[in-house]
Each structure stands twice: as structure tokens, then as C-alpha cells.
Amino acid sequence: MATIVLDETGVPRRQGSAWQAQMGPRTERIVLGTAFIVAVLVAWQVVTALGIEPPIILPSPSDVVGAFRELFSSSDIWADFAASGEELLYGFALAAAVGIAAGLLIGWYPRLGYFFDPFINLLYAIPRVALGPLLVVWLGIGLSSKVALVFLIAVFPVLVNTSSGIRSLDPHLLRVARCFGASDLKIFRTIALPGSVPFILGGLRLAVGQSLIGVFVAELLGAQFGIGAMVENAGEQFQTDTVFAGLLIFAVAGLLLTAIVRWLERRFDAWRV
Amino acid sequence: MAIARVSTLPETPVEAGLGGTSSYLYASKVSVAYAGRDADIVTAIDRIDLSIDRGEFVCLLGPSGCGKTTFLNVVAGFLPVSSGVLTLKGKAIDRPGPDRAMVFQQPGLLPWRDVLHNVTFGLEMSGRMRRREAIVRAGELLELVGLAEFARSFPHQLSGGMQQRVNLARALAVRPELLLLDEPFASVDAQTRESLQAELLAICKAPEVTALFVTHDIGEAVFLADRICILTSRPGRIVREVRVRLPKPRDEVRLKPEFLAYVQEVSGVLRSAAATAGKSENREEKRHGDDRP
Known part of the structure; x- marks a missing residue:
């Protein structure tokens, strides 16, 4: 049974998956924005863990925490x-x-x-x-x-x-x-x-x-x-x-x-x- | 109306020489001209004669560009008279004054003030009332225009008609003797316009309120006015005055034959005026008001 979700302006919102429908647009924004930052941090940590560059050129996030x-x-x-x-x-x-x-x-x-x-x-x-x-x-x-x-x-x-x-x-x-x-x-x-x-x-x-x-x-x-x-x-x-x-x-x-x-x-x- | 003055200030020389200034508002051969784009002189209004008694409701009716708004601006004191005599209670008009209030077509409300404080705005500007009194007065006027429950709303939350009611309340708050209205209901929908017209008429039945109302809507003029002054365009002149002898209140009047007879008479005058103006100026662009009936 398809239900149409209206947003504040009365326009039917695009149907997403169930968990998307449960979140408000605000939480959705926060979750997505945080997700990207976390992804960058993880990628950064992985790259430094591979040891491609020495820490003196590219320190890892944990090095930066240590510096703090x-x-x-x-x-x-x-x-x-x-x-x-x-x-x-x-x-x-x-x-x-x-x-x-x-x-x-x-x-x-x-x-x-x-x-x-x-x-x-x-x-x-x-x-x-x-x-x-x-x-x-x-x-x-x-x-x-x-x-x-x-x-x-x-x-x-x-x-x-x-x-x-x-x-x-x-x-x-x-x-x-x-x-x-x-x-x-x-x-x-x-x-x-x-x-x-x-x-x-x-x-x-x-x-x-x-x-x-x-x-x-x-x-x-x-x-x-x-x-x-x-x-x-x-x-x-x-x-x-x-x-x-x-x-x-x-x-x-x-x-x-x-x-x-x-x-x-x-x-x-x-x-x- | 005899005016007893105690003032020892020298009066303007103009009125000393005028016998006929017993009218409340008196205009004699008032012309307004200004320099046009190519240094030619454009005459906006040409030798307008008009006298209005206190308590009268007068409509200036004419096509767009006939100078009716110019005349209103002159009475408001925004524009100087080029030639002629214009007096209010016997004194020449040379600037805006607290005895006159203008209601424009656009509501012109301050978007950052709520409705109540928009109504107090005029009182604050003229500086004639304490804050607390002004708020009480504004509350009364919101009651009068039926917006008491919207005192705390902001203009953007109101419909166009409601905004125009606030505009009217703001003008009335300063207790003007002369209310100048420049097509105030032109941009609201037809139903709202009719109810606003009826309300305005009810408000203006107070004998001390004189109203000068500019419109191009014949039905509106006949509904509201005690007297209609019909103007032609380029330059604006009064071609005819029609006294409307319909009993007030006029709530049920719009479909009555007397009402329609007035509408017909006025639109006939407008049409023939436009025709002669077109002939004498040899122009094709003659326009006359949107004759609805």
C-alpha cells in the first residue's frame, strides 16, 4: 500500500526506503553531513596506516589527536x-x-x-x-x-x-x-x-x-x-x-x-x- | 464654517484676498506642471477648481494619468502648486501636516513590526501621543477594522485585504480631519473590496471626517461618494461634478436602479470627455476608466 508523504509545503516527497521516511529532513541532513566527515577521517587514517607518506608529511588523525x-x-x-x-x-x-x-x-x-x-x-x-x-x-x-x-x-x-x-x-x-x-x-x-x-x-x-x-x-x-x-x-x-x-x-x-x-x-x- | 483664531501670527496674504474660503478644502485654478524629459513642460493638472465641505466624501474619478493622484499629492503637501490657490481651513498648504493622512494602494506596512505596532507607527511619527496611549488607541482601531485578534501577527501572515485594513487603521489612528485615499482597494479581490468599501463608508460617517478618494472605478465612486469629480487626462481637468444623492448606509444599493443610473451618467460623462480629449489632442491612446457596467 503506497502512502504519499507530504512535506511542509504540501508537495509529495520522493519515496525513499523505510528508514529514510522515518527521519525528518533535518536529521537526514545531519546524518549525511556527519557521514562524509567520518568517511574522510577513516580514509585519512587508512592512507596513513598504509605508510605511503611518512608522518612528517602526512600525519594520521590519531597523530593529530596526540598533538592536541x-x-x-x-x-x-x-x-x-x-x-x-x-x-x-x-x-x-x-x-x-x-x-x-x-x-x-x-x-x-x-x-x-x-x-x-x-x-x-x-x-x-x-x-x-x-x-x-x-x-x-x-x-x-x-x-x-x-x-x-x-x-x-x-x-x-x-x-x-x-x-x-x-x-x-x-x-x-x-x-x-x-x-x-x-x-x-x-x-x-x-x-x-x-x-x-x-x-x-x-x-x-x-x-x-x-x-x-x-x-x-x-x-x-x-x-x-x-x-x-x-x-x-x-x-x-x-x-x-x-x-x-x-x-x-x-x-x-x-x-x-x-x-x-x-x-x-x-x-x-x-x-x- | 467660521474659524475663530486667537493666533496673532500673520496669515498668508492669499487668504486675505479670498472671500470664498469658508470651505474646508478650497482649490482655485490649481495647476501643477513639471519639467519633462526633453525640457518641455508637462502639465499634470490644469486649473482645478474644487471646494469641499467638512464631513464630505468626495471621489476624484478619471482614467489613469489624468492627474488625480497628483492632485492628492498636492493636497497632502508633497508637491508644490505651480499656480493657483489651495487652502485647507483657510491656510495655504505647503507641507504635509498631522491633520491629513494618506492611504496608498500598497499597504506599506513595516514587515518587522506586528500589526498592533504598525498601527501605532503613524502616532509615533507624528509624535502626538504617549506610547501607552498609542497602544490603547491602536487596539481600538484594530477593533474597528475587525482585526483585534491579529494584533500580534506580522504583515506577511495577513492577506492583502487584511493588510489594507491595517493600513487604513494606521491612517485613522492619528485622527485625521482629512483622509486622502489613493486607490486604496485597487489591489484586493472584488469581494474584499466591496466589504472594505462598506467599512470605509461606515467609518467616514463621523461628521468630522472628510475624505478625498481617488479611483478609476465608477462603481466604487458612486458607492462611496457624496460628490464625484470627473477628470479628463492630459492635462487633468475637472469636467463635471456629480452629486450622488443615495441614502447611507449603502450596503444594499448596488443593484438598485438609482445606483445604476448614476453609474450610467458618470460613465457617459467619462466617455464623452475621453472622446473630446482624444479629438483635441489628436491622440489614439485615449483611455477611459474600466467602465464595469
Whole structure:
């Protein structure tokens, strides 16, 4: 007896096997996504177990676990976390603050847009990691040059997204507001700001990933502590398993931070459906 | 309506010279022209004379492009008058004011606010009421338009007709003296439109509410109006005024012979106006409203 399963939109779902039918689309997604990661890990372990390449070139997953254990047995790792965290936090916070404020202004006042847009587009077009050496010359290899690099890399997605959010406000809503005699300030507060929140959050989400690149590159250019510096050192000493561990730390940090912004986006986007 | 003013502010010179400004809204030879694409001057409306008493419901009826919306925008204070005199309660209109509220064809609701807070929006913008009072007032209006139970819903959860009710409630919340409506029911389905029209009529029977309603729908105009001003296009001029003497409420009126007689009269005027306009301008693209009957 064939039963037709309807999904949320009322469209008959393709018939799968019994166990597929029992899972919701969400569990199905999680199971499949995890399955691939597990498969890659297993293949990786098998390849290394065959001994095709020495561990110094390709360490096995269990070597990487060992490297993690070693890393977290010394207190240096916390100094690395602190250093990278500080660079990330300051750089990102500065980028968010400046990017949102400047984006709002540039989007709201067309003349400011005419004035700054070409310059911003020019800067946006430069691969900004290339500014690293310049920043080291100007600010030294301390915290400030690193924060500056993270800031420069992360500020543009926030700024450009925010200003385009303001510019794409529904003109009809603005007309309605003017009709009720609204002042510019009120329109800004009640329409422009909430209307551009989804754009701002989208910019922040991009900026998170970019900030991590900034942290890594900044530490490559010379640093005592930091996850990036740790990876760089390990690479120089052919501790390949530790390099892998560092990469994984970056990946997890990126995932976590993006998840936070995504969560915020969902909260503020409920009305978008 | 005599207006006793205590104000010592100098009045505009215009009204001093006008004897006939006892009307609530008074337009004399109002023209609006703007520069077209090739630096030629396009006259959107041409020497419109109109006077509306307080409490009247007046429909501006005409084909698309006849300048009826332009006239509404001038009354709203969005557009300046090119020449002529336009006064509201004896004062020249030069900007939007809290005494007028506009209802557009698109609902224009804020998607991130629930229905209740969309209705308070106008009150917040005009800044004339405390937050708490505004919420109470909005609740009353949702009751009036029959959406009380949807106060916490978001616009995307409502049908087009319900959204338009919220739009109307938002405009009414500021207690406007003059309600300006620009084809507000043009994009809802026919049944909903008829019930919205009846509701609007019920709301506007309050003697202090004056309404200026723009439409190209003859049936709608006859159903709603105390008086219909028929416009021709290019440039927009009032060719005829028809006073509709049908008793209110008009819920059952649509099939009565008096109603149909008005519809016929008005559509006749529109047709002959379109014909003469077409002849005088030598254009083939003459259009007249979608004469339904």
C-alpha cells in the first residue's frame, strides 16, 4: 500500500526506503553531513596506516589527536589563545563599530556616498592581506599592527553591506513615514535602522571569516604568541601534526563565531520568512 | 464654517484676498506642471477648481494619468502648486501636516513590526501621543477594522485585504480631519473590496471626517461618494461634478436602479470627455476608466 508523504509545503516527497521516511529532513541532513566527515577521517587514517607518506608529511588523525593532547598539556596554548583572541576581538569589534557607523552614514547621505564610494571600492579591490607588511613598517610587530590588519580586512564587508542595506530601503515605507510628518531622525530610527539589520548581520557574518584570515596572516608576519604563530613555528620545525591541530582550531573558531552570527540573523529575520 | 483664531501670527496674504474660503478644502485654478524629459513642460493638472465641505466624501474619478493622484499629492503637501490657490481651513498648504493622512494602494506596512505596532507607527511619527496611549488607541482601531485578534501577527501572515485594513487603521489612528485615499482597494479581490468599501463608508460617517478618494472605478465612486469629480487626462481637468444623492448606509444599493443610473451618467460623462480629449489632442491612446457596467 503506497502512502504519499507530504512535506511542509504540501508537495509529495520522493519515496525513499523505510528508514529514510522515518527521519525528518533535518536529521537526514545531519546524518549525511556527519557521514562524509567520518568517511574522510577513516580514509585519512587508512592512507596513513598504509605508510605511503611518512608522518612528517602526512600525519594520521590519531597523530593529530596526540598533538592536541600535547598542546593542551602546556600552558603556552592558553597564551596563544589569549593573543589571537585579543587580536580577533579588538580588530573585529573595531571593524563592526566603524563599519556599521560609516555604512549607515554613507548609505543615508547620498553625497557622502558620492564622496567616499570610489575610494572605498578601490580599497575593497586591494587584496587586503597585502597591506600586512606595510602595517608592520608603520606600527611595528606588536598588537597594534595585528589589530589594524584584522580591522582593515573585516571592516569592508560590514561597511559595504550596511550602506547597501540603507540604500535598498523600501521607498514606499519612507513615503508613508513622511506622510505622517516624521522627522529624519525618526525615520532613521524606525525604518532605516531595523530595515538594514539583516544586511548588517550579513556583513558581520562575512567579517568573522575575514577576521580569522587577518589574525593568521598578521601572526605570520612576526609574533611570539598566537595560534597562527604556533602553526608557523610548528611548520618550520616539521611538526606537521601540530600544524594540522592549529588549522583545526581555526576552523572550529570560525564555525563557532559564524554560528553565533547566524543565530542572531535568525532572531532578527523572523519577519522575513 | 467660521474659524475663530486667537493666533496673532500673520496669515498668508492669499487668504486675505479670498472671500470664498469658508470651505474646508478650497482649490482655485490649481495647476501643477513639471519639467519633462526633453525640457518641455508637462502639465499634470490644469486649473482645478474644487471646494469641499467638512464631513464630505468626495471621489476624484478619471482614467489613469489624468492627474488625480497628483492632485492628492498636492493636497497632502508633497508637491508644490505651480499656480493657483489651495487652502485647507483657510491656510495655504505647503507641507504635509498631522491633520491629513494618506492611504496608498500598497499597504506599506513595516514587515518587522506586528500589526498592533504598525498601527501605532503613524502616532509615533507624528509624535502626538504617549506610547501607552498609542497602544490603547491602536487596539481600538484594530477593533474597528475587525482585526483585534491579529494584533500580534506580522504583515506577511495577513492577506492583502487584511493588510489594507491595517493600513487604513494606521491612517485613522492619528485622527485625521482629512483622509486622502489613493486607490486604496485597487489591489484586493472584488469581494474584499466591496466589504472594505462598506467599512470605509461606515467609518467616514463621523461628521468630522472628510475624505478625498481617488479611483478609476465608477462603481466604487458612486458607492462611496457624496460628490464625484470627473477628470479628463492630459492635462487633468475637472469636467463635471456629480452629486450622488443615495441614502447611507449603502450596503444594499448596488443593484438598485438609482445606483445604476448614476453609474450610467458618470460613465457617459467619462466617455464623452475621453472622446473630446482624444479629438483635441489628436491622440489614439485615449483611455477611459474600466467602465464595469
